[in-house]
Amino acid sequence: MVLDTLGRALHGALQKLTRAKHVDEQAIKELVRDIQRALLQADVNVQMVLELTKRIEKRALEEKLPLGATRKEHIIRIVYRELSTLMGRPMPFQLKPGQTTTLLMVGLQGSGKTTSVAKLATYFKKRGFRVGVVCADTFRPGAYEQLSQLGQQVGIEVLGDPKAKNSIKLAKEGVERFGKGRFELIIVDSAGRHRKEEALMEEMRQIAKVVSPDEIMLVVDGTIGQQARDQAAAFKATTDIGSILVTKLDGTAKGGGALSAVAATGAPIKFIGVGEHIDDLEPFVPERFVARLLGMGDIETLLKRIEEAARAEEVKPADMRAIMAGKLTLRDVYEQLEMIGKMGPLKKLMQMIPGVGVALPDEQMRVGEEKLKRFKVIMQSMTPQELEDPKLLNVSRIRRVARGSGTSEADVRELLKQYELMRKFIKTMVKGRGVKRGPLAKLLKQMPKDFQGGVGS
Numbered sequence: 010m011v012l013d014t015l016g017r018a019l020h021g022a023l024q025k026l027t028r029a030k031h032v033d034e035q036a037i038k039e040l041v042r043d044i045q046r047a048l049l050q051a052d053v054n055v056q057m058v059l060e061l062t063k064r065i066e067k068r069a070l071e072e073k074l075p076l077g078a079t080r081k082e083h084i085i086r087i088v089y090r091e092l093s094t095l096m097g098r099p100m101p102f103q104l105k106p107g108q109t110t111t112l113l114m115v116g117l118q119g120s121g122k123t124t125s126v127a128k129l130a131t132y133f134k135k136r137g138f139r140v141g142v143v144c145a146d147t148f149r150p151g152a153y154e155q156l157s158q159l160g161q162q163v164g165i166e167v168l169g170d171p172k173a174k175n176s177i178k179l180a181k182e183g184v185e186r187f188g189k190g191r192f193e194l195i196i197v198d199s200a201g202r203h204r205k206e207e208a209l210m211e212e213m214r215q216i217a218k219v220v221s222p223d224e225i226m227l228v229v230d231g232t233i234g235q236q237a238r239d240q241a242a243a244f245k246a247t248t249d250i251g252s253i254l255v256t257k258l259d260g261t262a263k264g265g266g267a268l269s270a271v272a273a274t275g276a277p278i279k280f281i282g283v284g285e286h287i288d289d290l291e292p293f294v295p296e297r298f299v300a301r302l303l304g305m306g307d308i309e310t311l312l313k314r315i316e317e318a319a320r321a322e323e324v325k326p327a328d329m330r331a332i333m334a335g336k337l338t339l340r341d342v343y344e345q346l347e348m349i350g351k352m353g354p355l356k357k358l359m360q361m362i363p364g365v366g367v368a369l370p371d372e373q374m375r376v377g378e379e380k381l382k383r384f385k386v387i388m389q390s391m392t393p394q395e396l397e398d399p400k401l402l403n404v405s406r407i408r409r410v411a412r413g414s415g416t417s418e419a420d421v422r423e424l425l426k427q428y429e430l431m432r433k434f435i436k437t438m439v440k441g442r443g444v445k446r447g448p449l450a451k452l453l454k455q456m457p458k459d460f461q462g463g464v465g466s
């Protein structure tokens with residue numbers, strides 16, 4: 010797992026709270042001290058740690074308990090939310106279908122640019138985008154070799170010249186040769202031969218002038234901890250089309266420091282690197298990241314969170330009753346997807362579903378998550394009537410929705426097929442067949458009870 014040390018320490022702190030007989034001021038103070046220690050060890054800035062823990066303590070002591078939640082659950086939720094805020098706001102990297110996005114990668118020497126270029130190219134290639142790579146790393150002799158070999162393996166065009174000396178010229182020529190239109194994503198790797206911020210920013214300005222990127226991504230080495238703040242701040246002051254990729258979050262105790270320091274500058278972190286392997290790249294979603302960090306990924310806690318979400322009235326009891334009666338609309342599906350999004354990795358959810366059982370390969374799971382996102386976008390293009398009554402979606406409406414959401418008609422049809430399957434699945438479940446054992450059955454048993462008792466005035 011990412012950031013093992015920090016994760017273990019935070020998880021330990023919460024476990025202590027969970028085991029405590031009484032959640033009194035004493036227990037809360039102890040929790041806060043444990044969290045402080047864990048964050049300081051992860052090199053999070055002292056001032057930030059103090060402010061954060063003060064907020065946690067105040068909220069834990071003063072906030073009224075939400076209906077149906079225990080004090081422990083409530084405090085865990087406060088910690089989870091506050092830590093997520095500390096790590097920043099989610100800022101997904103988005104490509105515009107049918108258009109070319111040019112992404113310029115910059116960063117200090119050794120920060121992980123070339124590796125990250127390879128990871129990003131593979132990531133988007135796997136998701137069906139046409140990707141081209143310009144290797145303008147004239148500093149490391151092996152960089153071009155590395156990228157072009159990878160390009161051959163996964164089918165990505167790579168331009169570069171291992172003998173060229175002028176990185177800026179190389180970048181310019183590469184982007185020109187690729188031209189607009191042929192690719193949806195052009196990634197430009199830069200030399201980044203500098204060790205100091207100012208020199209790096211100057212190099213970035215020069216290269217950006219000739220490449221005109223749509224976005225500049227600063228690659229920051231996560232092992233430098235809170236020092237990352239200076240880099241991110243200098244970067245944010247230099248460009249307003251910037252985003253951040255923090256690397257090496259595996260095997261570093263200081264990753265929490267790096268992430269929080271970057272987040273504090275307001276520069277959006279879009280990806281994180283979690284290993285040397287080509288697949289060790291993740292879009293950065295603070296809440297999901299923190300959930301994992303806190304070890305909230307296991308099924309018991311997941312179930313707890315589903316109940317919590319339900320109690321938070323994200324599913325209205327009336328709706329739930331309708332769903333249980335077999336009346337599932339696309340709007341319900343949409344709301345479920347929203348909820349799943351809030352609950353963290355799909356992998357964990359999938360493990361709960363009978364018949365899916367053990368984990369699917371990570372890559373498959375990531376693609377699955379992408380698909381859910383696409384479904385959401387599709388549903389956003391539907392009218393309220395269509396959401397209530399999907400049968401309305403005939404050929405011409407499907408075409409309109411596909412166009413409106415920037416997806417294909419096949420995508421829309423796939424969603425409708427999934428919806429139909431889901432509807433049937435729920436119907437069978439409600440009749441008591443299908444799911445007899447396992448966590449989902451348990452969940453279902455709990456749900457109506459809670460809805461009758463816990464929610465409402």
Ligand SMILES: Nc1nc2c(ncn2[C@@H]2O[C@H](COP(=O)(O)OP(=O)(O)O)[C@@H](O)[C@H]2O)c(=O)[nH]1
Pocket residue numbers: 116117118119120121122123124125146149201228256257258259260281282283284285289
């Ligand atoms: N453990 C780990 N190592 C990484 C990660 N990203 C990059 N590296 C390593 O960092 C070193 C420098 O990477 P490189 O891409 O050449 O950096 P560049 O000089 O910025 O292009 C290489 O040894 C990479 O394998 C990561 O997420 N995790």
Ligand SMILES: [Mg+2]
Pocket residue numbers: 122123124146149152199200
């Ligand atoms: Mg490089």
